Amino acid sequence: MTHVSTHASEEQLHEPSLLRIAGFPYFLIAFIARLPFAMMVVGVLTVVVAARGSLSLGGLTSAAVGLGTACFGPLLGAAADRFGQRAVLVVLALANGAMLLLFTLVVYGTAPDGFVLLAAVGIGATAPQVAPLSRSRLVTIIGERMPESRRARTVSGTMAYESAADETVFVFGPFLVGILASAIAPWAPLVGAAALTVLFVGAFALHPSGRHVSADRDAAGRAPSAVSDLFRPQLLIVVLGILGVGIFFGTMLTSLTSFMADRGAAEQAGLLYGVMGVGSAALALGVAWLPAAFSLRARWLVFSGILLAGTLLLGFVDSPATMMVALGIMGIGIGPTLVTQYSFGAARSPRGRSATVMTMLGSGVVVGQSLGAAVAGEIAESVGTSAALVLPMVAAAIAFAAGVANWFLSREHPRQASVKG
Incomplete structure (x- = not known):
């Protein structure tokens, strides 16, 4: 038994890593x-x-x-x-x-x-x-x-x-x-x-x-798959979810800039936004070490829920310090949510169409960001900062609602879905 397990572990050591394959x-x-x-x-x-x-x-x-x-x-x-x-x-x-x-x-x-x-x-x-x-x-x-x-x-x-x-x-x-x-x-x-x-x-x-x-x-x-496979509900719900994340990025940065401009420090908005960005990137990397029992569809719900909770705090922020706390909580949710959505995109790509699916998701982020920034800028200027700060809440709610819909659309266990090229 010991000989078999040693042999298995040696085989695993010799299996090529992605870093070694790609270089x-x-x-x-x-x-x-x-x-x-x-x-x-x-x-x-x-x-x-x-x-x-x-x-x-x-x-x-x-x-x-x-x-x-x-x-x-x-x-x-x-x-x-x-x-x-x-x-x-x-x-x-x-x-x-x-x-x-x-x-x-x-x-x-x-x-x-x-x-x-x-x-x-x-x-x-x-x-x-x-x-x-x-x-x-x-x-x-x-x-x-x-x-x-x-x-x-x-x-x-x-x-x-x-x-x-x-x-x-x-x-x-x-x-x-x-x-x-x-x-x-x-x-x-x-x-x-x-x-x-x-x-x-x-x-x-x-x-x-x-x-x-x-x-x-x-x-x-x-490709062996039909173009119509790109429009299956299981894939479109991922596009909707990632659109919500894009809208969040656009509305959050714009409304944060307005929030800091009200305090005479608009140029510091990027620094505060970086608090969320650093936390988000670190947590995104940490997703790889989450236990396999924590399924993808559960991750989407949990982390988009944390994001939504963080945005709800925007209704109570009254200083850069409290804004930083809210952004820190959002950072915990946003990175892992994005990683999970891309993982679903990879698992659900029709055979031979992974580049198409990945660019659909990437475009979803860009469209959401552009749309969110434009709308938030207009509302901040015409109505006020407090109204603009409601928009990230709406965006996070879209991402969370898509996660709920995805839960019911996930018939198979996403972790066990085959990776398609």
Whole structure:
């Protein structure tokens, strides 16, 4: 018996880890390649306000970037599933770099505001979906090259890392924009984002893993699943839930900025928001170590419930200190909720369509964020901060309600669902 168990443990030691299969350079390249996307929305806002002197146009332009991503993101994911990631990403890296430079020229030129908005949509439409495509790439590798007994836990750990990487980048991206805009000029963040896009998205596209196409696809690139499989209630409820999380991000940052502006310290909103971001990223990583008995559908309910409880405290905050407490509680809920939703997306992807599903989820976050920020900004300005602070509660309630619906839609145990490429 001892000999058998020793032999089994030795086999486990020799089983390749995802880090070894993909390689450390992959994770470094994929991390840096996300930065331009995190810089775009804030960079666009910064340069429009500086060049055109209009905060209103700046907000509309940021929303236009989100609109472009929302409309074209899932289509780009479908193209990556159909033709492979490498070809699609190489084209996008060059196109997006060019659009960022073109946008900068249009903003500083004499073109009407309508052209500025059109160029912003172009930035969003060509935005390389590095984060969703990285998730899809890794999930496909896990499904095809790792033992079945380790897939569910490895997918959970991978989604935890990817979500933590996203959160880190979305905190660091705006910070980098601020440094470049202050040290050089308002146009510098967009030129920097263009350079990073061509170099690092290009490197992400050309990485050996980019050649990897799901074995579920035939020689002509066709998937065995129908497009209609993307519209099953079990998958759409995940999209709705992640939309709620996106709306939360947009409404929370905007209403927090209004809250701090009322106290004459609008520039400190980012620091307070970082309290939630750091906690969220740390807890997101911790999801990988949760016991298997704590099922995915239960995690969604528990952590979105914590998020909802944290937002309800916004009705009572009266100082930056009490706001920090509320944000700390929200941070405990938001990261693990996002990880769980992406894990459901991976488990429920129709065969051969994981890139499409991951870009649907990624676009859900972007759409929610853009929509939430626009609505919260308008309400904060016309009605007041207290009214704007109700919006994160509504967003958290959407995420929680989707979790309740998901509980009843989860017929099989999600942990035991096969990982699909």
